Amino acid sequence: MFRFRDKTLAEKILAGIRKLNLGSLRIMHVCGTHQDTLVRFGLDSLLKEAGVEIRQGPGCPVCVTTDREYLEAAVLAGKGKTVATFGDASKVPCMNGRSLLDLRAEGYDVRVVYSVDDALKLTVEKKLETVFLAIGFETTAPSTASTLLPEPPENFTVLTCHRYIPPAVKAILKMGEVRLQGLIEPGHVSTIIGVKPYVEISESFRIPQVVAGFEPLDLLMAVYMIARQVAEGRAEVENEYRRTVR
Structure with a gap:
């Protein structure tokens, strides 16, 4: 090095x-x-x-993910889904100036994870209806895809916001x-x-x-x-x- x-x-x-x-x-x-x-x-x-x-x-x-995509995640949390995403993404204002972390403070189930694998583990172990907010470019898209290929449980879904x-x-x-x-x-x-x-x-x-x-x-x-x-x-x-x- x-x-x-x-x-x-x-x-x-x-x-x-x-x-x-x-x-x-x-x-x-x-x-x-x-x-x-x-x-x-x-x-x-x-x-x-x-x-x-x-x-x-x-x-x-985080910056190239649109306001609408963050809002979609917030709406899903409002419907009782567990929304899992990365720490930086959870801090972006998306619903009347409130971030996903702000929504968690109000009682929504928002989880900060380090990877899509963590989100899947959360789904399996806690038996939660989980939505993973997937962001990032070509570097993070393969890890999201690798989690979906083996047919994950039905209570695990991905809101994909990947970019090229x-x-x-x-x-x-x-x-x-x-x-x-x-x-x-x-x-x-x-x-x-x-x-x-x-x-x-x-x-x-x-x-x-x-x-x-x-x-x-x-x-x-x-x-x-x-x-x-x-x-x-x-x-x-x-x-x-x-x-x-x-």
Whole structure:
């Protein structure tokens, strides 16, 4: 792990970005873990000094779940169902400003779980009519599917609110409100879907994309790869995270 945090190599990559002499570069990522790495290791300020601005995209599962979907979960709780979901999702205002946690304080049966397996276990052991509010992108959808494939008990249902990353990225680019020169795509999502789903985006919008891992050098290298594409007039999908993504 520590080799992906090597300070000397990081300085060399930053020097390579500056050497391309692109002036300013605006790139968007779509992953909360990428944002955490950028801030925690001070990469955002280092990249700004190199003329690169990193924007946050739609990488938060809680944020991209609609008000209507949260409201549906609240209505089901009001009908006597046990609603199970993740902690962050339970705090979102959904019914006249009240969150699922607020509804629990009023007597509704809302449970915070760490996984869909916890929700299923709750259903079996407590014999409850349980609805699991399933949120997230390609990384969490497989775990939901794996629970449903073996035919779970009839008193267990899923309110699925999963999302795909590529359509979300396309929607932002179609708006045309933000000028972007590149996209950093999430490594964990790409481990599941590969790199092909991103090709159409680069071809349609003429924008470079790089699939990146989550260590500091992963992100710096992804930025360099995008900058190099811009300098060479290319708009392709490249894979920095080859140790995991195929």
